[in-house]
Amino acid sequence: xxxxxxxxxxxxxxxxxxxxxxxxxxxxxxxxxxxxxxxxxxxxxxxxxxxxxxxxxxxxxxxxxxxxxxxxxxxxxxxxxxxxxxxxxxxxxxxxxxxxxxxxxxxxxxxxxxxxxxxxxxxxxxxxxxxxxxxxxxxxxxxxxxxxxxxxxxxxxxxxxxxxxxxxxxxxxxxxxxxxxxxxxxxxxxxxxxxxxxxxxxxxxxxxxxxxxxxxxxxxxxxxxxxxxxxxxxxxxxxxxxxxxxxxxxxxxxxxxxxxxxxxxxxxxxxxxxxxxxxxxxxxxxxxxxxxxxxxxxxxxxxxxxxxxxxxxxxxxxxxxxxxxxxxxxxxxxxxxxxxxxxx
Amino acid sequence: xxxxxxxxxxxxxxxxxxxxxxxxxxxxxxxxxxxxxxxxxxxxxxxxxxxxxxxxxxxxxxxxxxxxxxxxxxxxxxxxxxxxxxxxxxxxxxxxxxxxxxxxxxxxxxxxxxxxxxxxxxxxxxxxxxxxxxxxxxxxxxxxxxxxxxxxxxxxxxxxxxxxxxxxxxxxxxxxxxxxxxxxxxxxxxxxxxxxxxxxxxxxxxxxxxxxxxxxxxxxxxxxxxxxxxxxxxxxxxxxxxxxxxxxxxxxxxxxxxxxxxxxxxxxxxxxxxxxxxxxxxxxxxxxxxxxxxxxxxxxxxxxxxxxxxxxxxxxxxxxxxxxxxxxxxxxxxxxxxxxxxxx
Numbered sequence: 001x002x003x004x005x006x007x008x009x010x011x012x013x014x015x016x017x018x019x020x021x022x023x024x025x026x027x028x029x030x031x032x033x034x035x036x037x038x039x040x041x042x043x044x045x046x047x048x049x050x051x052x053x054x055x056x057x058x059x060x061x062x063x064x065x066x067x068x069x070x071x072x073x074x075x076x077x078x079x080x081x082x083x084x085x086x087x088x089x090x091x092x093x094x095x096x097x098x099x100x101x102x103x104x105x106x107x108x109x110x111x112x113x114x115x116x117x118x119x120x121x122x123x124x125x126x127x128x129x130x131x132x133x134x135x136x137x138x139x140x141x142x143x144x145x146x147x148x149x150x151x152x153x154x155x156x157x158x159x160x161x162x163x164x165x166x167x168x169x170x171x172x173x174x175x176x177x178x179x180x181x182x183x184x185x186x187x188x189x190x191x192x193x194x195x196x197x198x199x200x201x202x203x204x205x206x207x208x209x210x211x212x213x214x215x216x217x218x219x220x221x222x223x224x225x226x227x228x229x230x231x232x233x234x235x236x237x238x239x240x241x242x243x244x245x246x247x248x249x250x251x252x253x254x255x256x257x258x259x260x261x262x263x264x265x266x267x268x269x270x271x272x273x274x275x276x277x278x279x280x281x282x283x284x285x286x287x288x289x290x291x292x293x294x295x296x297x298x299x300x301x302x303x304x305x306x307x308x309x310x311x312x313x314x315x316x317x318x319x320x321x322x323x324x325x326x327x328x329x330x331x332x333x334x335x336x337x338x339x340x341x342x343x344x
Numbered sequence: 345x346x347x348x349x350x351x352x353x354x355x356x357x358x359x360x361x362x363x364x365x366x367x368x369x370x371x372x373x374x375x376x377x378x379x380x381x382x383x384x385x386x387x388x389x390x391x392x393x394x395x396x397x398x399x400x401x402x403x404x405x406x407x408x409x410x411x412x413x414x415x416x417x418x419x420x421x422x423x424x425x426x427x428x429x430x431x432x433x434x435x436x437x438x439x440x441x442x443x444x445x446x447x448x449x450x451x452x453x454x455x456x457x458x459x460x461x462x463x464x465x466x467x468x469x470x471x472x473x474x475x476x477x478x479x480x481x482x483x484x485x486x487x488x489x490x491x492x493x494x495x496x497x498x499x500x501x502x503x504x505x506x507x508x509x510x511x512x513x514x515x516x517x518x519x520x521x522x523x524x525x526x527x528x529x530x531x532x533x534x535x536x537x538x539x540x541x542x543x544x545x546x547x548x549x550x551x552x553x554x555x556x557x558x559x560x561x562x563x564x565x566x567x568x569x570x571x572x573x574x575x576x577x578x579x580x581x582x583x584x585x586x587x588x589x590x591x592x593x594x595x596x597x598x599x600x601x602x603x604x605x606x607x608x609x610x611x612x613x614x615x616x617x618x619x620x621x622x623x624x625x626x627x628x629x630x631x632x633x634x635x636x637x638x639x640x641x642x643x644x645x646x647x648x649x650x651x652x653x654x655x656x657x658x659x660x661x662x663x664x665x666x667x668x669x670x671x672x673x674x675x676x677x678x679x680x681x682x683x684x685x686x687x688x
Contacts, residue, residue: 099546103452106442106548110451149682172552179560183677193559193673200556202443204450204546208516212544215537216523220576221584223567223593231681232564236592240565243587248580249567329537333527337575338493 080157082191087162090117092155092186092196094179096172096203100289102130104204112201113137116166120155122148125168138163152181156189159196175205176226176254206288207252210317213295214283215331217319218250227264228255234264241268245275250325250334253318257307265312269304272320276300281321283332286311297327424501426535431506434461436499436540438517438526439510440547444633446474448548456545457481460510464499466492469512482507496525500533503540519549520570520598550632551596554661557639558627559675561663562594571608572599578608585612589619594669594678597662601651609656613648616664620644625665627676630655641671 095112098104113119113129117138126134126142134140141158143151155167173179179200186193211218223244229237244251251272257265272280278301286294294311300320306312325334439456442448457463457473461482470478470486478484485502487495499511517523523544530537555562567588573581588595595616601609616624622645630638638655644664650656669678 096548096552098450103455104450104546106448106450107454108447111447172548172555174552174555174560174562175566176564179556180563180678180680181560181682183560183672183675184679184682187672193675198559198675200560202448202548202552202556204516204548205552208440208518208546208549211516211518212523212546215542216518216527216544218518219524220520221567221569221581222519223565223588225565232592237565240591240593243591244567247584247587248576249584328527328531331527331537331542334524335528336524338525338528 079153080160081189082160082195085157085160085162089191089196090159090162090164091199092159092182093166093199093201094173094177094182095166095168095201096175096177096205097125097128097168097170098172098204098289099206099209100128100170100287102128104209104289105129106201106203109201109203113166113168115164117163118155118158118165119168120151120158120165121168122151125170128170129168148178149181149185152178153185156182156185156191156196160189160191170203170206171209172203172205173200174202175207175224206254206317207319209288210252210283210285211319213285213288213293214297214319215333217281217283217321217325217332217334218252219334219336220322221247221249222252223249224252224254226254227257227261227268229261229264234267237264238267238271241271242275245272248322248324250322251320253320255314256316256318257312258314262307265307266304269300269307272303273300276320276323280323281325281327281332283319283321284311285317285319286313287315288317290315297330297332423497424504425533426504426539429501429504429506433535433540434503434506434508435543436503436526436530437510437543437545438521438523439512439545440516440521440549441469441472441512441514442516442548442633443550443553444472444514444631446472448553448633449473450545450547453545453547457510457512459508461507462499462502462509463512464495464502464509465512466495469514472514473512492522493525493529496522497529500526500529500535500540504533504535514547514550515553516547516549517544518546519551519568550598550661551663553632554596554627554629555663557629557632557637558641558663559677561625561627561665561669561676561678562596563678563680564666565591565593566596567593568596568598570598571601571605571612573605573608578611581608582611582615585615586619589616592666592668594666595664597664599658600660600662601656602658606651609651610648613644613651616647617644620664620667624667625669625671625676627663627665628655629661629663630657631659632661634659641674641676
């Protein structure tokens with residue numbers, strides 16, 4: 001296993017303002033401390049765990065986590081372009097691993113990984129794949145949390161060089177994850193998706209993994225909102241929250257809290273409370289599928305106070321009920337709507 | 345296999361205004377014609393296919409599809425209550441099968457089904473489960489599309505009677521599907537979820553299965569909206585569409601079209617066009633995972649015209665891009681947002 005604990009992997013040590021954005025819900029492994037959140041000058045905070053976060057995380061790291069310590073204004077360049085490769089390209093597939101244990105992977109995800117010659121991903125996710133599968137790969141390329149862009153680029157370069165490559169992430173590749181990034185980088189290299197027969201293998205997103213742990217909280221029209229403002233301005237996030245909180249959507253909140261973005265959490269709670277009653281049920285699932293998984297039911301009025309607890313961090317998904325959601329037998333239930341037609 | 349083609353299964357022949365609401369994306373099998381859409385007096389339309397729809401469908405059937413022909417105002421009663429059972433209850437688990445082929449099932453879904461003594465579900469979904477798994481069950485109880493409420497009740501009764509029961513649906517049980525209904529019916533019977541150790545096994549929802557076929561259309565904040573107004577008033581659906589179309593959400597539309605709800609489709613397209621440019625990319629995926637799967641990319645300005653084609657029906661998911669979505673190499677790409685920070 002190509003174990004590389006330097007942020008940005010072995011090819012490029014200057015990933016400055018990059019953050020990891022993966023769908024939340026998988027366990028984060030502490031990587032022995034290589035990155036500090038230098039760009040946002042949050043002193044004494046980074047600790048020694050995975051890049052870009054102060055404690056544990058698997059989803060989006062804090063804004064501008066610095067990997068390798070370069071300044072936050074350095075624009076990264078894509079190195080190799082398609083003309084640098086002579087071999088016929090291999091295949092590139094983006095695989096969603098689901099919630100964070102082998103059980104939660106689809107059969108297709110497993111067979112795709114078994115067929116791959118190279119498997120690329122964030123260290124924690126590579127570790128989730130059963131040994132029986134990773135042992136079949138020629139090479140594993142894993143990096144700590146920082147380095148999503150360079151890691152994706154590495155995967156693409158390997159495919160362009162003629163290898164069949166699978167790049168993995170938790171949840172689903174279309175949920176705050178790597179599918180879009182892979183296509184953008186392919187284009188920037190002058191390659192095409194077709195050239196590498198690019199495919200996306202879907203997985204169970206965190207909203208549904210966490211929803212399953214809470215009972216039946218989602219059920220009808222539902223929305224996912226990320227509180228990470230690294231790539232999306234907070235004003236837009238606020239606007240989106242207002243829009244959906246004022247309608248009957250059940251809401252799954254990804255990347256809810258980090259030490260440097262407490263304000264986003266507080267603001268989000270305020271916005272939700274403007275539109276929904278304080279007794280609206282809210283489910284909090286920390287580390288779904290991990291050994292330290294924790295599930296708690298609370299209410300909108302109490303939600304903000306959880307920000308300072310261990311329960312809410314980057315591995316947490318928060319599910320906010322709508323006005324019909326209720327708690328029964330320790331489960332969140334959002335009715336389908338049949339109760340007006342059926343006497344039950 | 346307990347093959348019962350009468351709508352509502354073998355216990356109750358009077359399911360009148362019930363409709364099937366499953367997450368779209370799985371193949372519908374024609375059931376040989378037992379129901380007419382009597383309640384909405386759509387003469388000459390029902391044809392002979394699955395209950396409640398005129399052609400093929402797996403997700404929500406038309407409003408007020410009549411199974412067994414009872415009037416649409418008959419309120420259904422839940423029959424058995426928990427006191428009617430003497431045995432210790434068995435287990436009840438709701439299992440999401442994903443997009444519609446064995447490949448797309450998680451390992452946990454398969455092992456859960458292999459452990460079940462009884463497997464209950466809509467006929468088409470039961471057929472998706474590999475024989476090797478269904479052969480291990482003591483009993484299979486499948487019904488055509490109509491009958492979601494009675495089928496769920498049947499599953500619960502069997503669990504209360506002491507059997508370990510799995511009730512299946514396509515996609516995920518928390519996405520326009522059976523998790524909420526199961527909990528509601530348990531409560532109505534005076535039972536508790538804990539009594540049957542109720543669990544939800546998540547699956548890949550149609551939004552992500554279809555998103556995967558389109559490339560990377562979802563990526564950031566995203567919403568699912570169903571155009572079925574059987575259980576939700578159309579005014580609410582319109583309000584929700586306005587709310588999200590005016591913000592940067594990528595939008596997955598479930599249950600987009602049926603012959604009796606053409607207006608909903610037309611209205612939805614109009615609303616989307618009020619807020620988004622006519623050249624906004626839209627992806628249409630019909631029958632994801634089925635043999636007749638069809639994928640097409642179009643634009644918002646052209647979308648409405650697809651309503652009358654075979655491409656758009658109840659097995660279709662429509663994915664609407666946001667203002668940043670573009671089409672490249674025949675794929676929808678919604679950028680993550682890194683392009684402002686990285687020179688690629």
